[in-house]
Amino acid sequence: MRLLLFVSLWLLLGLLSGTPTAQTVTDQITEAVLAAPEPLRDGARVIVRDDEGHPTILRAGTNSLICEPDGPQPGFGVECYHRSFQAVMDWTYRRLAEGARTYREAYADGGPDADINAGAMQYALIGQTKEDAVQTISIKLPYATADSTGLPIEERNNGPWLMWGGTAAAHIMFSTKPPGVPDEYPGR
Numbered sequence: 646m647r648l649l650l651f652v653s654l655w656l657l658l659g660l661l662s663g664t665p666t667a668q669t670v671t672d673q674i675t676e677a678v679l680a681a682p683e684p685l686r687d688g689a690r691v692i693v694r695d696d697e698g699h700p701t702i703l704r705a706g707t708n709s710l711i712c713e714p715d716g717p718q719p720g721f722g723v724e725c726y727h728r729s730f731q732a733v734m735d736w737t738y739r740r741l742a743e744g745a746r747t748y749r750e751a752y753a754d755g756g757p758d759a760d761i762n763a764g765a766m767q768y769a770l771i772g773q774t775k776e777d778a779v780q781t782i783s784i785k786l787p788y789a790t791a792d793s794t795g796l797p798i799e800e801r802n803n804g805p806w807l808m809w810g811g812t813a814a815a816h817i818m819f820s821t822k823p824p825g826v827p828d829e830y831p832g833r
Contacts, residue, residue, distance in 0.1 A: 668714070673691070673693060673703060673714040674691045674703055674704050676714040676715060676723055677689075677712040677713055677714040677723055677725070678691065678712045678723075678725065679723050679770055680712065680723050680724055680725045680768040680769050680770045680780065681710055681725040682768070685708055685710050685725075688706055688707040688708035688710070689704075689706050689710040689711065689712045689725060690702060690704065690705060690706030690710065690711045690712070691704040691706070691711075691712050691713070691714070692711060692712075692713055693714060694713070694716065694738050696742060697739065697742045698735065698737075698739040698740075698741060698742040699735075699738075699739075700731075700735065709727055709728050709729075710725050710726070710727065710728070710766075711725065711727075711728055711730075711731055711734075712724070712725040713725075713734075715775070720771070720772065720773050721770070721772050721773065721774055721775045721778050722769065722771045722772075722778075723769065723778075724767065724769035724770075725767070725769075726766065726767040726768070727761075727762060727765035727785070729759075729760065729761050729762040729765050729785075730759070730765055730767060730785060732759040732760075733756070733757050733759045733761065733814075736756075736757035736759070737751055737757075740752075756812075756813060756814060759813070761787050761813070762785070763785065763786055763787060763789075764784060764785065764786070765784070765785040766782070766784055766785075767782070767783045767784075767785065767816070768780070768781070768782055769781045769782075779820070780820070781820050782818075782819045782820065783808070783816040783817060783818050783819070784816060784817040785814075785815075785816045786807075786815050786816055786817060787813050787814070787815055788811060788812065788813065788815055789807060789810060789811075789815040789816075789817075790810045790811050790815070791807055791810055794807055794817070796817060798810055800818070802820050804819070805817050805818065805819055806818055
C-alpha cells in the first residue's frame with residue numbers, strides 16, 4: 646500500500662510540476678514527419694539531435710527525405726528536407742549548440758560549404774504551438790537570382806518568391822519567412 650501511495654504521489658507531483666514527459670521513439674517519428682507530404686512520410690529517415698547538434702538516426706529511410714521532430718527551443722518546429730541539405734542543418738545546429746542565438750550570429754563567419762541539389766525541397770511546420778503551426782515550403786536553388794528565375798524577391802504569402810537570391814542558400818519560398826529569419830542572407 647505504501648508503494649502504491651508513493652507512486653501515486655510521485656506521478657501527481659510530476660504532473661503538477663509541468664515537467665514535460667519524454668516522447669517515445671514512435672511519438673518522435675510521428676511528430677517529425679508531420680511536415681512531409683503524406684506519400685513521403687513512411688519512407689523518410691528520422692533523426693534527433695543531441696545537445697551538441699549531432700544527429701542520431703531514429704529510423705532509417707527509403708527515400709531522400711530527412712525529418713526532425715520538435716526540439717527543446719521555444720515554440721514548435723518540425724522539418725523535413727532533402728538529404729543534400731543535411732550538411733547545412735548539421736552545421737547550423739552545431740553553431741546553435743556553440744551559443745549562437747540567431748541566424749545572424751550563426752552565420753557571422755559565413756555559412757557552411759555544402760553541395761545542395763538544385764530543386765531540393767524543405768518542408769516545415771512552425772508556430773508558437775503545435776496547434777497554430779503553419780506549413781512553409783521551400784525549393785533550394787543555389788545561386789539563383791530574380792533575373793535567372795523570373796521570381797520576385799519581395800516577401801509574399803500568396804505565391805512564390807526568391808529568398809537570399811545570388812547566394813548558396815538561395816531558395817524559392819511559398820509563404821512568408823518564419824519569425825527570426827533575416828531578410829538578407831547572413832552568410833558569405
